[in-house]
Every structure is written in structure tokens, then in C-alpha cells.
Amino acid sequence: MDGTANLDVHTLGIIGLAVGATIALSFTLLSMVLRGMLALHIWAGAFWLLTLAGLAEGYDENGSFLSAIVGSVLIAAANGAMLGGIAIHIKYPLRWRWPAMLIALFLAIQVAFFIAPPPQAVEATVFGVKSIIWDVWMIWLLLFRAPRELKTGCAFTALVFVIDTFFYLARAAISLHPEMASHAMLASILTTSNYLFGILCTFLLSTGFTLMLAQRLVHDLRCAAEIDGLTGLLNRTAVVRESNRRLATTRGRTNSALLFDLDNFKAVNDSWGHAGGDAVLKHFAETVRASGIPEHALFSRYGGEEFLLLLPGASPNTASSLAESLRTRIESAPAPYSGEWIAFTTSVGVCSSTDPEVHVLIQAADEALYRAKNAGRNRVEVA
Known part of the structure; x- marks a missing residue:
């Protein structure tokens, strides 16, 4: 039974890597065509960071330096890149020191956990809290700072982050349950669901970002057709x-x-x-x-x-x-x-x-x- 569960996790990990690499490659190729869209370049980098994080963390979650430090920091950097891409896309003046400080704080916590490993429930909770902070930050930008002409794509992407937030809240609640440590099967199911949700969320995020890009292109083309390029007035x-x-x-x-x-x-x-x-x-x-x-x-x-x-x-x-x-x-x-x-x-x-x-x-x-x-x-x- 354990062997089957491990095989399932390994298989899901490989599928997740394939999905992440495919989406990252698609965004990279698209950015080569749409060279003027800086947000697209940043999002392509974010998906590559997520793919590399999957490679670094491995599939057995063995707590090595590569998985505990490098993989976790890559995920945090990917979140920061997504946030920065959203800010650039909606033309919001984001102060980059705040995302950098959050990444540095999480890195310090991960190093402390590597030196003195805490209970698994504590580690899972910290990871969940970090993910929720990024999610809430991006939801706020998408729903309350996006211009009216980009609301549809931003609202869909915000919904993806809302779902992600609820998933991590549920995961943290299950991890903190007092009987969690004695239920090996429940722990295995939780790990498997984490991979499945990660694959689904990556798909949904790529769809949301693509919708946002399409709306931006349509808006820019409409402006180009209606606005005089020299004076900025209506034509x-x-x-x-x-x-x-x-x-x-x-x-x-x-x-x-x-x-x-x-x-x-x-x-x-x-x-x-x-x-x-x-x-x-x-x-x-x-x-x-x-x-x-x-x-x-x-x-x-x-x-x-x-x-x-x-x-x-x-x-x-x-x-x-x-x-x-x-x-x-x-x-x-x-x-x-x-x-x-x-x-x-x-x-x-x-x-x-x-x-x-x-x-x-x-x-x-x-x-x-x-x-x-x-x-x-x-x-x-x-x-």
C-alpha cells in the first residue's frame, strides 16, 4: 500500500513537472512574439521558477537542503514574480522592497527550520500562511486596483487565488488536527491532493493570465484605433x-x-x-x-x-x-x-x-x- 502511494506521488510529481514546463515554455514562446508586454515575460519566469522548485523539492519530501531551502525559496520567488507581473500589467506602482522582504523572511524561517526541524504540522502551517499572504496580496491588486477595462480577466485570476487560499486554509486545519500524526493514510491522501491541486491551480493560473493578456491586447488595439498617438486625444x-x-x-x-x-x-x-x-x-x-x-x-x-x-x-x-x-x-x-x-x-x-x-x-x-x-x-x- 505504501509503495502504491509513493508511486502515485512520484507519478503526480512527474505530471506536475511536465505541466509546469509546458506552460512555462508556452509563456516564453508567447513572450518572444509579444515583446512589449513585460508582465508576460515576468509570468513566464514565474512558471519556470515553479517548475525548478518542483525539481528541487523532489517527490519524497525528504527535507534535504535542496528541497527545504532551494525549493521553498524558488516557490516564494515565483509568487513574488507573479505579484510583480500583476502590478505591471494593471500599471500599479508596486514597491518591490515589500515582496523582497517577504521572500527574505521566509528564507530565514526555512533556514531555521532546516537547522532545528519543527513538527511537520508547524512547518506545513508556516508554508500555508506564507502562501495565503501572497494570495491575499494578489487578490487585493486584481479586485481593487485593476482598471475597469481589465476587470473580467483580473476577476477570474483573483478567483483562482481565492480557491488557492481556501485550499491552504483547509490543509492547515487538517495538518493541525491532533490525530493527524497517527493517520498515515490521511497524510498520504493530503500529500496526493496537494500535488493534484497544484497541477489544477497551475492550469487555472495560466488561463487567468492568458485572459488578462488578451484583454490588455484588445484594450490597447482599441486605444490605438481611437486615440491619436501624438496628442493622446480622441481621433x-x-x-x-x-x-x-x-x-x-x-x-x-x-x-x-x-x-x-x-x-x-x-x-x-x-x-x-x-x-x-x-x-x-x-x-x-x-x-x-x-x-x-x-x-x-x-x-x-x-x-x-x-x-x-x-x-x-x-x-x-x-x-x-x-x-x-x-x-x-x-x-x-x-x-x-x-x-x-x-x-x-x-x-x-x-x-x-x-x-x-x-x-x-x-x-x-x-x-x-x-x-x-x-x-x-x-x-x-x-x-
């Missing part, structure tokens, strides 16, 4: 779509649109080069955003050196006053470039209407902008 397609959605909620109310054109922008490019022109475009966008425009306003790069500011629910007087304020602000705020200043101005066309169709507003604002440019530029014209 023309995105602002028209979003404008139609917002104006549909303001039926019967007056909406306003401000269409800006940077005056003599070709001359800026000719004098300062395209890098100078880019600096002017970025400075214009930053200046308008910093001017305190309404929170519900939509500001976009409409095309080339043209910018659109949509003001749902704004009256004609409010729109005209804001346009003149922004024109004056731009005139008095040259763009910094290579230690010098590039002075520029803007012409603005303003339109206010109760028509819920955004193209009506834009067309009228464009006609007003055309008049402003023909009248000498650096001025506001109202449709």
Missing part, C-alpha cells in the same frame, strides 16, 4: 461616434462645437521641421486640456492641425466665451522646443444648435472657422 472617427452617443442624451438642449485650426501651420513646419510642428500640436492639446474645459466635453484631434471641442449642453454665450478665452491663452503661450519658443495662434469657429446630429454642428463650425481664417486669422467667428 476623428472616435469623436464622431462618441459625440453621436452623447448628443442623443441631450435632445432639446443646446449643444456647442468649437473647431480650431492652427494658423499658418505649414510655415511652422517649414521653419522648425516636422519635430517642431509636432511639439506645437502637443503643446496646443496640453494647453487646452489644462485650461479647465468642462469634464463632460469631448476634445479631439479632428485632422492635421484641426481640433474639435464638443460641449454638450453648452449655451452659445458659454461656447463663445470659452473660444475667446482659449484663443487668447494660445496666443500668449508659445510652445517650447529645443530650448527655444515657437509662437503660434489659432482661429476658432463656433456653432451652437439644438440639432442632435453632430455633423450639423461640425459643418456649421467649419463654415465659421473658414470665415475666421479669411478675416485675418487669430480670431473667433460664430455660426
Whole structure:
């Protein structure tokens, strides 16, 4: 019976190593394709650390230096890598000294246990507590610090860590039971379940991380399709779509649109080069955003050196006053470039209407902008 149990543990250990190596290799190959995703590289390293920990610990849990110290520290390092990868993925500013301190503390405890071995129940409890600390930390990041657009993948991965937490709580409770030491079969079953759960958890974690990566890719692709890469504003397609959605909620109310054109922008490019022109475009966008425009306003790069500011629910007087304020602000705020200043101005066309169709507003604002440019530029014209 003992021989069969040992064979089962050995077999499970080999299966676990094969699963860990396969997942680690898959993440490594994927990271070679998606080179810009740092979290993916870190998670690939975490799975390799778990695989090496399985090799170091062996299958008979004999308490050697390799299994007790090296294997345990590799597992702690893998947990730290997973935590760090999650923080990078959700763009949370993690202070790395805290994971490092936790790994160092666990290493010190393992060395103490190696020198003076405690009862097995105590050792199992310490390992469980350490695992639960990592799990709770990662659950907190995934559920309470992840951005809204990544919530689905993060919630699934958090569920995996919740299951892992409950497993270690149950395992610690069983290990601390007073009759545990006298039940060899129960101890064997506990060891076997530990391997089975480890294999299952590795599969689920790889699925969770993959889902998180897929969500990040979809979000980044959507942003690339909707966001102007130079200014960080919505592009023309995105602002028209979003404008139609917002104006549909303001039926019967007056909406306003401000269409800006940077005056003599070709001359800026000719004098300062395209890098100078880019600096002017970025400075214009930053200046308008910093001017305190309404929170519900939509500001976009409409095309080339043209910018659109949509003001749902704004009256004609409010729109005209804001346009003149922004024109004056731009005139008095040259763009910094290579230690010098590039002075520029803007012409603005303003339109206010109760028509819920955004193209009506834009067309009228464009006609007003055309008049402003023909009248000498650096001025506001109202449709």
C-alpha cells in the first residue's frame, strides 16, 4: 500500500513537472512574439521558477537542503514574480522592497527550520500562511486596483487565488488536527491532493493570465484605433461616434462645437521641421486640456492641425466665451522646443444648435472657422 502511494506521488510529481514546463515554455514562446508586454515575460519566469522548485523539492519530501531551502525559496520567488507581473500589467506602482522582504523572511524561517526541524504540522502551517499572504496580496491588486477595462480577466485570476487560499486554509486545519500524526493514510491522501491541486491551480493560473493578456491586447488595439498617438486625444472617427452617443442624451438642449485650426501651420513646419510642428500640436492639446474645459466635453484631434471641442449642453454665450478665452491663452503661450519658443495662434469657429446630429454642428463650425481664417486669422467667428 505504501509503495502504491509513493508511486502515485512520484507519478503526480512527474505530471506536475511536465505541466509546469509546458506552460512555462508556452509563456516564453508567447513572450518572444509579444515583446512589449513585460508582465508576460515576468509570468513566464514565474512558471519556470515553479517548475525548478518542483525539481528541487523532489517527490519524497525528504527535507534535504535542496528541497527545504532551494525549493521553498524558488516557490516564494515565483509568487513574488507573479505579484510583480500583476502590478505591471494593471500599471500599479508596486514597491518591490515589500515582496523582497517577504521572500527574505521566509528564507530565514526555512533556514531555521532546516537547522532545528519543527513538527511537520508547524512547518506545513508556516508554508500555508506564507502562501495565503501572497494570495491575499494578489487578490487585493486584481479586485481593487485593476482598471475597469481589465476587470473580467483580473476577476477570474483573483478567483483562482481565492480557491488557492481556501485550499491552504483547509490543509492547515487538517495538518493541525491532533490525530493527524497517527493517520498515515490521511497524510498520504493530503500529500496526493496537494500535488493534484497544484497541477489544477497551475492550469487555472495560466488561463487567468492568458485572459488578462488578451484583454490588455484588445484594450490597447482599441486605444490605438481611437486615440491619436501624438496628442493622446480622441481621433476623428472616435469623436464622431462618441459625440453621436452623447448628443442623443441631450435632445432639446443646446449643444456647442468649437473647431480650431492652427494658423499658418505649414510655415511652422517649414521653419522648425516636422519635430517642431509636432511639439506645437502637443503643446496646443496640453494647453487646452489644462485650461479647465468642462469634464463632460469631448476634445479631439479632428485632422492635421484641426481640433474639435464638443460641449454638450453648452449655451452659445458659454461656447463663445470659452473660444475667446482659449484663443487668447494660445496666443500668449508659445510652445517650447529645443530650448527655444515657437509662437503660434489659432482661429476658432463656433456653432451652437439644438440639432442632435453632430455633423450639423461640425459643418456649421467649419463654415465659421473658414470665415475666421479669411478675416485675418487669430480670431473667433460664430455660426
